[in-house]
Amino acid sequence: MRQILSRSTNGPIGMIAALLALIIVFSLLNPRFGSVENLQNVLFQVSVPLIIVVGTSLVIQMGSIDLSVEGVMGAAGMAWILLSPNTRLETDIGVWAWVVALGIGLGFGLLTGAIYAKLKVPSFVVSLGTWYVGLGVAILLYGNSLLPSLTSETLARWPTRLTLGLPNSFWLAAVVLMVGVLISHYTRFGRGLMAIGNNEPIARSNGMPVDRYKIAAFSVAGTLCGLAGILATMQLGSGSPDIGFGQLFVVIPAAVIGGTALSGGEGGVLRSALGVFLLIILNNGLVLAGVDPDFQSGVFGTILLIAVIAVAWPQRGRLKVAK
Amino acid sequence: MNSSIPPVLKLTRISRSFGKVKAVNNISLEIAKGEVIGLTGENGAGKSTLLKILAGIERPDEGTMEINGKVANFRSPNDAFRAGVGVVHQEQSLFTNLTIAENIDQQNTARPGLSRFGCQDWGRINREAAAVLKKIGVDLDPRTRVGDLSFVDRQMVEIARAVCVEADGQGTPLIILDEPTAVLEQAEVEVLEREIRKLREFASVIFVSHRLDEVLRICDRVLVMRHGVLTSDRSTRGVTRDELFRAMVDEAPTIEAHPRSGRPRDLKPAIEVRNLSRAGVFRDISFAAYSGRITALVGTNGSGRGALMRAIFGAVAHDAGTIVVEGRDVSHWSIREAVQAGLAYVPAERKTEGMIGGYSGTRNIALVHRGDAMIGPFLRPRRLEKTAQGWFDRLDVNPNDIAQPLDQFSGGNQQKVVLAKWLNSPDLKVLMLDHPLRGLDVGVSQTVNAEIRQACEHGTAVILIPDTIEEALELADEIFVMRDGQLSAHHDMSLASDLAIKEIVAEMV
Numbered sequence: 001m002r003q004i005l006s007r008s009t010n011g012p013i014g015m016i017a018a019l020l021a022l023i024i025v026f027s028l029l030n031p032r033f034g035s036v037e038n039l040q041n042v043l044f045q046v047s048v049p050l051i052i053v054v055g056t057s058l059v060i061q062m063g064s065i066d067l068s069v070e071g072v073m074g075a076a077g078m079a080w081i082l083l084s085p086n087t088r089l090e091t092d093i094g095v096w097a098w099v100v101a102l103g104i105g106l107g108f109g110l111l112t113g114a115i116y117a118k119l120k121v122p123s124f125v126v127s128l129g130t131w132y133v134g135l136g137v138a139i140l141l142y143g144n145s146l147l148p149s150l151t152s153e154t155l156a157r158w159p160t161r162l163t164l165g166l167p168n169s170f171w172l173a174a175v176v177l178m179v180g181v182l183i184s185h186y187t188r189f190g191r192g193l194m195a196i197g198n199n200e201p202i203a204r205s206n207g208m209p210v211d212r213y214k215i216a217a218f219s220v221a222g223t224l225c226g227l228a229g230i231l232a233t234m235q236l237g238s239g240s241p242d243i244g245f246g247q248l249f250v251v252i253p254a255a256v257i258g259g260t261a262l263s264g265g266e267g268g269v270l271r272s273a274l275g276v277f278l279l280i281i282l283n284n285g286l287v288l289a290g291v292d293p294d295f296q297s298g299v300f301g302t303i304l305l306i307a308v309i310a311v312a313w314p315q316r317g318r319l320k321v322a323k
Numbered sequence: 324m325n326s327s328i329p330p331v332l333k334l335t336r337i338s339r340s341f342g343k344v345k346a347v348n349n350i351s352l353e354i355a356k357g358e359v360i361g362l363t364g365e366n367g368a369g370k371s372t373l374l375k376i377l378a379g380i381e382r383p384d385e386g387t388m389e390i391n392g393k394v395a396n397f398r399s400p401n402d403a404f405r406a407g408v409g410v411v412h413q414e415q416s417l418f419t420n421l422t423i424a425e426n427i428d429q430q431n432t433a434r435p436g437l438s439r440f441g442c443q444d445w446g447r448i449n450r451e452a453a454a455v456l457k458k459i460g461v462d463l464d465p466r467t468r469v470g471d472l473s474f475v476d477r478q479m480v481e482i483a484r485a486v487c488v489e490a491d492g493q494g495t496p497l498i499i500l501d502e503p504t505a506v507l508e509q510a511e512v513e514v515l516e517r518e519i520r521k522l523r524e525f526a527s528v529i530f531v532s533h534r535l536d537e538v539l540r541i542c543d544r545v546l547v548m549r550h551g552v553l554t555s556d557r558s559t560r561g562v563t564r565d566e567l568f569r570a571m572v573d574e575a576p577t578i579e580a581h582p583r584s585g586r587p588r589d590l591k592p593a594i595e596v597r598n599l600s601r602a603g604v605f606r607d608i609s610f611a612a613y614s615g616r617i618t619a620l621v622g623t624n625g626s627g628r629g630a631l632m633r634a635i636f637g638a639v640a641h642d643a644g645t646i647v648v649e650g651r652d653v654s655h656w657s658i659r660e661a662v663q664a665g666l667a668y669v670p671a672e673r674k675t676e677g678m679i680g681g682y683s684g685t686r687n688i689a690l691v692h693r694g695d696a697m698i699g700p701f702l703r704p705r706r707l708e709k710t711a712q713g714w715f716d717r718l719d720v721n722p723n724d725i726a727q728p729l730d731q732f733s734g735g736n737q738q739k740v741v742l743a744k745w746l747n748s749p750d751l752k753v754l755m756l757d758h759p760l761r762g763l764d765v766g767v768s769q770t771v772n773a774e775i776r777q778a779c780e781h782g783t784a785v786i787l788i789p790d791t792i793e794e795a796l797e798l799a800d801e802i803f804v805m806r807d808g809q810l811s812a813h814h815d816m817s818l819a820s821d822l823a824i825k826e827i828v829a830e831m832v
Contacts, residue, residue, distance in 0.1 A: 186443045191425060198420045205416070207401055265420040 015258065015274045018307075022278065026285035033288045040167055044160060046280045047173035048235070050273055051228040053251045054180035055109075055221025057272040060255050061184070062193040062214065063200070063264025064116065064123035066221045069251065071134025072108045073229035073244030076101040078141035080230045081148050081239035084155060088148040102226045108134055109222020113215035123218075138241035149238040159235045169231060176224065180269040183220070193217055197264025254279050257307050279304070329392030330355055331495045331527040332377070337386035339372055346372040347383070348551035356495045359519060359528045361542035361559065363535065364571055365764040369551040370531055374501055377529075378410045379403030391494035407496045409485025411503055413762070417477055419470035424452035426469055427484050455483045460521045473625070475511035478503055482518060486526070496526045502762065504532055508623045509792060509828060516541055533764055534791070535564050547571055571765065586615040586800070591650065593784035594666075594753050596635060599644035604630045605808040608644070612753060612784040617775070619787045619795035622805035622831050628788055629671065631805070632755050635786075636668040637661045648752070662691060665752030667745035669759055671788070673734065677741040680730030684720065684740050685711040687729050692748045714743035718770055735767030742774055754778055755786045760794065772798065792827050804830040 026033040052069055059066045082089055083097035093100075112130045116123040142148075150156040159169040184190035192213045195203045204210050225244075232243045254275030260267025282303060286296055332354040339347040346369045354360055364370050375381040376388070379397030388395045390406045397403045403410075417426050428448045452465035461479045469477060481503075488496045500519075504512050519541055522528050532538050538545050539559050547555035547570040555570035592611035599608045605627035612618040620628040634641045637658045645654045648664055656664075670676040678687050689696065689707045696706035711725040718739040720732070729737055738759065745754065756775065760768045775798070779785050789795040795802050796816075804812040804827060812830040 186445070188441050188443055191421065191443050194420055195418045195425075198418045202416045202418065205400065207399075265418075 015271065015278065019274065019278055019281065022281055022285060026281070026289060029285070030288040030290070033285060038284070038288070040162070040165075042281060042284050043170040044167045044235070045284065046276060047159075047167070047169035048228050048232045049247055049250045049254065049276045049280065050173035051176045051224050051231065052247055053254055053272045053276050054176055054269050055217075055224040056251045057255050057258075057260055057267065057269045058180070058184060058190070058193055058217045059123070059221050060252075060260050060262060061197050061264060061267060062217055063197040063262075064214065064217070065252075065262065066112065066123065066127045066218060067248060068108060068112055068127040068130040068134060068222070069225050069228075069248045070242075070244035070246075071131035071136075071138070072105050072222055072225035073134075073232060073247065074138030074241040075108070075134040075141070075229070076104045076226035077229035077233035077243040078138045078148075078239050078241060079104050081150065081233050082141060084150065085152040086148040086239070087151055088146045098230065101230050102223055104137075105226020105229065106219055106223045108225070109219040110215060112222065113218030116218065117211040117214040135241060138243075142239065142241050147238055150234070155234060156237045159231060169235065172227075172231060176227070177269065177273055184269050189213060189216060194265055197266075199265075250276065250279050253304055253308065257311055259311065278307070328356060329389070331358075331391055331497050333389040335387045335389075337373075337376065337383045337388065339376060339381060339383050341372075345551045347376065350386070350548075350551075350553050352546065352553065352556065354497070354527050354529070356527060357523045358544065359523055359530060359542045361538035361545035362529055362531045362548070363533065363538055363545065363567065364548035365766060368548040368571070370548055371501075372551075373548070374410070374499060374529075374531065377403065377408055377497075377499060379408070390497065393494075404488055407488045407494050408499065409488040409496060410499045411478070411481040411485050411501060413501045415477055415481065417469045417480060420468065422466050422468055423456075423463060423472075423480050423483075424448045424465035426480055427452045427455055427465070427487060452483070455486055458525075459483055459486055459518065461518070473511075475507055475514050478507065478511075478515060479518065482522070486522070497529065498522055498526050499529045499531070501531045502533070503530070504534065504537060510623050510831065512537065533762075535567050536793075538567075539564070568765070588613045588616065592647075593649065594635070594786075595647040596631075597645045597647065599631070599634060599641050599646065601627075601630060601634060601639070601641045603808075605634075605805070608805075608810055610803050610810065610813070612786050614752075614782050614784050615779055616800040617779055617785040617787055617798050618801045618803065619789055619799035620803050620805060621789065621792055621795050621827060625807070626805040626831070627808040628805045629757055632668065632757055632786065632788060635661075636666060636755060638668070665748065665750050667691075667748060667751055667754045669738075669741055669745065669754075669756040671757040671761060673737055673741060673761070674730075678729050678737055678744075681728050683711075683728060684715060684725040684732075687740050688714055688744045688747055691744055694747070694749060710747065711743075714740070714747065718743060718774070735763045738763060738767065738771060742771060746774060746778060751778060751781075751783045753784045753786065757788045758790050759787070760790050795827075802827070806831055 023034075032038055052073075056066060056069070080097050080101035083091055083093045083100055085092045108130050112123070112127050115121055115126045159167065161168050163171055184193070192203070192208055195208065196210055196213060200210060228247070229243060233239055236243065251272075255267065255272040256262065256275070257278060258267055258271035258273070258275035260272055283296075283300060286299060291299055330353040332352075334350055334352050337347060337350045338345065348369070350373065362370055362373075372381060376383050379400045379402050382397070390408065393406070395403075395406050397406070400410075425448065428451070449465045456463055456465060459479070459482060461483065463472075463476060463479065469480060472480070482498070482500070485498050486496065503515055507515060519528055519530065530538065530542055539562070542559050545555070545557060545559050545562065545567065546553060547567055549571060555567065557566075593614045595611040597609050600606050608631055610618070620631070622628045630639055633639045635646055637656045637660065640655075645652055646656075647653065648666075653660065653664065674680065679690070682690075685708050688711045689702075693702070693707065694710065696703045696710065708725060714720070715723050715725055720736050720739050722732075729740060732740070742759070745751065754775070759771055759775070763771065775785055775787070787795070787798065789798070800816055802814040802816065803810055804814075812827075
């Protein structure tokens with residue numbers, strides 16, 4: 001644990017302080033903010049982006065980026081609901097639906113990673129492409145017949161049901177987060193991603209399997225997007241190609257606010273997770289504070305800009321290059 | 324030498340050609356256990372190629388190499404590493420965002436225990452790193468981030484990595500240090516020297532350097548290369564600088580005694596700094612530089628002189644104090660304004676700040692001043708090329724091709740182009756140079772120094788951060804010594820002609 005904390009350059013203390021400040025301010029603005037129901041609601045909302053941000057962080061730590069999140073979520077979510085008990089098709093294959101949906105996520109991750117690592121195309125463009133391929137697959141699966149809704153009460157209720165006072169969605173996200181932290185700090189693969197992000201030529205000349213690590217990182221990210229797609233679909237109770245809408249706008253800023261530099265080599269999974277909490281609580285608090293829904297996007301964006309500027313402030317300098 | 328112990332390294336008639344050029348030509352040599360060997364020669368003499376062969380990066384065309392009595396046929400750097408050859412490359416090759424222990428562990432190819440299954444066994448990694456650091460006598464916490472270390476400490480981590488070579492359990496490791504002192508300051512060089520003395524207890528060392536004084540001080544034997552051939556292999560006992568110099572260059576040494584400009588100070592300085600401060604970096608600095616005179620700033624790496632120079636150029640902000648150029652207060656100007664006012668800055672980080680590697684010589688020289696090569700907003704390429712060709716000829720840039728991307732040139736030739744870019748100014752008032760001779764050989768250094776002197780004669784005020792104190796003593800009219808961000812001494816060289824290096828070092832630390 002000390003390894004994790006000591007490695008953070010400017011420490012997560014500032015973020016935790018910001019988080020606490022937000023909670024206090026919102027509690028004062030609306031007492032309902034601090035209620036048990038609302039906290040459970042926040043944990044429910046935070047679980048999908050938490051799962052995604054683990055993969056996003058691993059990818060950004062090696063200096064790449066994965067924009068395909070929403071498309072992969074759509075494809076995996078649609079595949080999952082059509083293979084689970086639903087109102088449209090009699091194709092319930094039980095637990096195998098999970099395997100297929102996660103496999104679709106893995107497949108997209110492998111595809112992005114392989115094109116990026118082997119054909120040396122920037123990951124920005126590759127993942128932009130796989131985003132829309134994923135979206136295309138989801139739209140085809142959606143077709144224009146009956147809306148597929150979950151018919152199994154057990155499945156539909158699972159995400160909101162409480163275990164030890166916390167929603168199941170959050171427990172799932174917490175497990176993923178734990179595994180993510182273990183991967184990034186206690187495996188050679190995780191440390192290798194940091195090394196690649198810092199200086200890829202040196203990583204190569206040390207005999208590190210750079211291409212394999214890159215493909216693996218995107219595969220993890222893809223699989224987690226698949227999982228996030230399943231969870232989001234379950235939370236909604238019906239299938240939609242747009243199930244991931246807006247998630248990219250949460251996870252990438254969350255990673256940046258958490259100190260994961262887009263140039264790679266800095267930051268960590270846990271700190272990105274704090275970033276997710278910050279953004280979701282902000283969103284939740286704005287709603288409860290009674291900000292007009294028409295203003296919410298604008299206010300959210302403005303606060304995000306302020307947060308990002310605050311994060312970059314200590315590193316500014318006349319010759320610093322930002323791209 | 325005891326015949327039962329084979330030499331640590333034995334080369335027999337090693338050659339390597341690139342096209343028609345014989346970079347390494349028929350080299351044979353032996354290095355015994357515990358010996359420290361100096362290897363020197365001009366840029367392009369073939370040192371790098373020889374090192375690459377030893378490190379397993381290049382393969383020789385002919386000849387055999389034996390390490391600890393066994394024939395070595397390296398196919399990769401890993402082979403060399405396993406045979407016991409550890410290299411500290413000229414460019415730092417550490418991950419700055421990882422810990423010392425992780426960096427040392429990168430080299431380790433054998434993975435016992437948990438690590439075999441892909442786990443990062445922090446306990447083992449930290450323990451092993453601590454053991455290696457202890458073996459080479461370096462007191463650093465293996466859990467420190469490399470990015471937080473000073474240059475010399477990073478150098479120690481590089482050495483620790485190199486020392487991890489396996490060497491078959493009992494063979495003697497061979498540690499190659501490729502110009503380790505190029506980026507170090509005087510006080511740090513002493514730390515490195517102590518380290519090399521420690522290394523010889525269990526390893527043999529090849530020490531590559533352009534600085535003959537260092538080679539003579541540190542090494543038992545010195546090898547000199549010229550045009551790919553070994554021109555001298557002698558014990559450092561009794562050999563003189565001049566003899567080594569003659570082995571390095573074709574003709575007899577022609578170090579002319581350059582009289583100092585001796586030009587008296589003008590009434591008004593070209594540039595003056597008053598009480599300049601930047602929190603934690605430099606404090607209350609006041610000095611002036613005069614037209615036609617060379618002012619040197621000497622100090623250790625942490626003395627703040629580099630940041631001071633950048634602050635004057637507008638590249639970093641300062642908190643307090645004023646900068647005055649020709650009577651005008653320019654305290655908070657931008658780099659652009661500084662350049663327009665006739666300032667020039669040759670940075671220490673040539674590759675990342677001094678030049679654009681993908682650009683040709685022509686385009687690099689045209690980055691700042693284009694003179695008559697503009698019609699309104701439009702460039703006149705022919706004129707630019709003519710200007711660039713003029714500089715290439717004058718500075719003898721090799722290869723003499725103004726269209727070739729600059730990153731394909733050697734460091735010395737790159738530096739000539741960087742210098743040309745600024746000298747091309749029609750009205751150069753202040754020329755600031757941060758370590759202009761870093762990594763340059765004797766010949767290029769002379770060219771660069773000659774250009775600095777000439778600019779000076781034409782009325783430019785020069786502010787110099789020299790690599791060595793000798794350089795400052797040779798060139799400067801005035802020397803300012805910095806220590807811990809403050810000026811600690813000032814010497815007017817026209818008055819104090821017999822200033823000793825020792826005195827200045829005492830003022831630095």
